[in-house]
Amino acid sequence: MEKCKISSEAKLCSGRGICKCGQCECQNGFSGNYCEYDDNSCPKPNDQLCFGHGRCIRGQCTCDLGYSGKDCSCKMDDKDCYAPYSTEVCSGKGQCICGACVCDTKKGKNETYSGVFCDSCDDCVAARCKELGNYAYCNYIHRDNKAICDRDEGSKVSNIIVEFANKSEINGPKLYMATRCMKDLETNNGSVMIFKYRYINRDLKITIQEEFESPPIANIWNFIRSNVTCRLSSPKGYTELHLHSTALNALGVSLYCYLPYTGFNSRVCVTTKKFSKNRKKPFSSAIICPTWELNPRPVAVLSAIGLVLLIGILTVIIWKILVDMHDKKEYKKFKDEALAAGYDVSPSVNPVYQDPCMNFSNPVYNNQCTT
Template sequence: MNILMQIRLKLFLILIISYINNVRSCNFDTCGECISYAEEKCVWCAQDGITGPRCRSLKSLSATKEVGSSWCKPEYIQNPKFEMVVAEDKQFAENKNGSQVQIKPQVIKVKVRPGEPVDFTMHFKPAKDYPLDVYYLMDISYTMQTNLKDLKQQALKIYKDLSVYTNNVRLGIGSFVEKPGFPYVDPIRHTSHAFRNHISLTDNMKLFISTIENIKFGSNFDDREAGLDGLMQAMTCREEIQWREHARRIIIMSTDAPYHSAGDGKIVGAIKPHDMQCHLKNNKIPETEYKNLARQITGATFARLEGGDSVIKIIKQAYEELSNTIQIMHKAPPFVNVTIDQDCNSVPKKNCLVQHKKQLTINGTLVVKSCPKPSSKNKHIVTLNPYGLRENLRIELDIACECSCEKENGSIVPDICHGSGFIQCGICKCLPGRCGQCECQNGFSGNFCEFDDNSCPKPNNQLCFGHGRCIKGQCSCDIGYSEKDCSCKNDDKDCYAPYATEACSGKGKCICGACVCDTIKGKNETYSGVFCDSCDECAAARCTELQNYAYCNYIHKDNKAICDADQGSKVSNIIVEFMNKKEINGPKLFTAKWCKTELENKNGSYVVFRYQYVNHDLKIAIQEELESPPKANIWIAAGSAIGLVLLIGILTVIIWKILVDIHDKKEYKKFQDEALAAGYDVSQNPLYQDPSINFSNPVYNNQCIT
């Protein structure tokens, strides 16, 4: 056979295998199951009298050119078409009352099959003078007096600066101190509340400023404050605070203390979690911690109050981030996957920055992963909206999980379906209480005998690796085996090395009855060996596991059964052999690992043994001769110790002398420099004084007095 023929044969085999796999993937008995298979685009033939499977992969039909020809006439093929209609698309508009149109389209209707991607586009254009509600939530414990003073001085300026962005601004203020209960608060000595709404949202700045001026400070025992209590009430008490339905909302929480953690209110009987409801009656009710809290609340940011105009800067920055960026949120049924192209961390950024009065286009894709339960509604909704806005894009899904031919019931004809049913989608639909089923010839199965039970994988002329049966063209594996061809052994017995306690030596995973070794930490390599115990440090651990068994066999050389007793399968694959010192060092055990174990009451002597694997069997070679510890010469050891001590002593004295000389030299040099700086002549002693009377020696230099 020449090379060209070999290539053609390989291509032909590949096409056949691909065709068989595609047919199997669309292995369904009803039209609805066929068209709703998410992993493959399957089509159903409702034509009467065809042979073979009615559900086929559209890909396989296209490859074999059977669409609309030999397999099925086009008018009988059930292949629901994708449909997408924009049902509502109002133009961008602005209204001061809050009914702006900033998102378009508003409603999209889609008819789609499971597994079929739906690409959609939404447009966003920020409205001018969009309503803005800003609510201050202040910690009014005594330590916050300075911050409240800054707010009093800057309240009017804040209002004017925000009015530059939108002329539809309202401000409000609430406060918190601490949970009003012992041991946090002494009801007699302290004035405290978990939350109080001082003034609802208003555009009356005189009323707002006068309210701030009349706020009185509270106090409590502990460092933590009721910040989360106040924040929850500020968010949930919509009517009391008068949050507007169509408005951007900003809550500015200002505090210098950490908040209470979950469960620490049990001491005062606060054991129930918050019910997320407003509980206002008469308007009452540290840094890293708030950084973490901001990460947990969508759209929240953290900033430090620095005094001066810092409050204004924080508010302006928060509003600019809120109005100039967009984050799309979505809500979808659990069987629908939605992805939105808004990667704000990419370079350049996408779909994040919103320029003033400019339109932004956002793309997305949704995929129906599977058909919903029959009890669920026919229409399923996916909603998408920018964070902080009420407007949304509504996508209504009509999921094709039923063929059109299944919605029609044919008439009962005596000669068809034995008068006990009617033709539906090309097959008999039996009446209640009737069951029609084909009697298949040997080697075929399925409701219509359409599956060849010899078409499953057949290595070594064994269907399904000899570990299962071929049913409906697919392997039905025996207990203990899995995968499509039953080649995967689920039992991890073969992953345990003989006389080991962990599968794959604890350094790998047992997959299909064989070890897949892990990566060695800190190295760009993996463990190796049948049981993942081939590494530098692995041999020592394995020696420790085997030392008791080797020791037992050395003691009972002629009776291995004593050491094997009560060990079960742990020793079923162990071969023990005794060798002399020459043999155990020979080439026969070239790859074997060295081990030793100390004998009891043998003056430190130890047994030497080596181990290696032969396939999955463990071979242990034990040295017949004992090894004795080396005997040391005590005089040499004593002399060495004494000599070492003397040497250290001499070196210590020499080093001490050198260091003292160096120190004295430095001190003398320092003395000279200080004397010169003071104007002394260092050539003579500064304490020296010339004598007041001189006497000459008459005999000095042979001189005489006359």
């Protein structure tokens, strides 16, 4: 019977089983040589024993295949770290840890990428739009049969929702926060297809504009930042942007944009297109995200300079007044102390002072000399 006790003072089989032939037969929910382990005492994330991905044996979680950790909550598979219709783990800007993306730090900056799949950044927009462009166009062509576009994509499109909207709807408040993209349709008289995408939990929702749009006459325009508008001329209130991009400078144009926010060195993505003479079909295009140097408006610059000068002048005047007041106070103090010591400090001629000017009379002047 002693073989069924964990110690001499303990109960047989810890009071959780019966002793047969020197071995404990434990009740359901208990395990161990002496039934000392409670198989319901393991971690219960979300009120699920071992997160529902393992069994509690001898007081510890024994995880199912594909899971790890003390509570079996760490998913070892990285399939949930792929953005819908993407071939890169965490969009190539993070690491998959326990089935979730941990985003990298941006090079040269003290900030990290963001988003469920680390794809929320200015630099990511153009690449993501290009990645989704063909899939969106396929769904436009096969509007009533999404399965045709999904056929060869496998799990990449398992959680993609596609919907259609007219031009006013796609530019309306419901889709204001969605990211705007466009795809060149060179086989359709150079038209462009507009679509937007956004994430709902981990699902990707693509909204495609029903109407195609004609290519703009200008050879540069902005589609990426919906709150930035650009023109080739200089409308009132617009500020010139100097382009720091060989591809854009080669076009030989000046671009003026209206930025509803302040600050210089703003980042704006633009699509460049060079058209043939009839301006119907583009023969080259590119999406570029240069760093723009915002040339501040003259009024703003002059106002800032004037304010700095005014503050400087007022500071000098105030300093001079304070110095004079201090000197006057100190002189009065000196005068009082000198008078108390018997010195006359009133304005007078210094007794040791000698006038540098002297008078001499020439005795022979005007025949006044005597012999």
